[in-house]
Amino acid sequence: MNYEIVEIEQFSGCEAKVYSIIPEGDEITLYDRFIEGHKNQYKGELKQINNRLKQIGHYTGARENYFKQEGDHEFVRKYGSYVYALYDEEDSNLRLYCIRFSTVAIILGGGGFKDKSVVKWQESRELSEEVEKIMAYAASIIKQIDEEELYWSDNGSELLGNLKNYNNEDDE
């Protein structure tokens, strides 16, 4: 699994760093793909998500209450609580997934349309794909942290190290 973790300039601030992932061979982030795929139909909702992410980075930090824990039991048992969805506004139908590290950092993934009749992500093919994808990235990133390829800055606010992970032997 080869990817680069980049810091999103518009969202990242003094309260939380906001990152996303660029898969190898791609030029834009998973979050940009999410915007691109939904901007025609759900522009208002994307604007709300953007506003929330900006507040998280600059004013509030990534408080756990702003997020709903996601991921399956197997993932949580193996790695812990890292995969979350951003709580959406009451009238919203878009769900965004991310990897959350305490209040200090989030790594944005993609997301998709969530019909109000859908209770669990497993009930939607699009959402299942997105959650599976973010769980795979989370597993890889946590492994990088465990192996000290990635580490946190002294003040605990910034992810440092091998952020362009293009030599992952697991894929070979």
Added chain:
Amino acid sequence: MNKARKYKSPLIDELLEETTPIEMEQTKSKMQIAAKIEDLMIERGWNKTQFAGMVGKNPSEITKWLSGTQNFTIDILIEIASAFKVNITELFTNKKEQVIYRGKIAVKSSGKAAEINLSTPYVYTRNEAGGSALTFQEDQIAYSSFYNTAK
């Protein structure tokens, strides 16, 4: 020491440019009121169930309030302020907090990772009386022992 490359997304810019200052302020207020409620709960040592009991709501309603998406009515804000015994205006104030991080962060992919996660910040908050509360922000666990400091 490699830092992450800064990435400026034109797609995000496009959406932010279409956002009015009022829309941004609305989002900011909702999230800051939620944060304020959470901070007051931590200060009081109340969990969601206890706070829900104070305001006569279900804990699921409190989850919604804390999510930062709730469009609070004046009536609800008065009920919340009354439960905390604070003035309603205090729910709109943003206390500046000094966040002190642990020097070293340990993350391991064991099943116990959820207990430690990453750098849970200690928050050193000054209260009205000039006292301070050292709180352990994650999971609403609070060391609510107050001690005096000179104002």
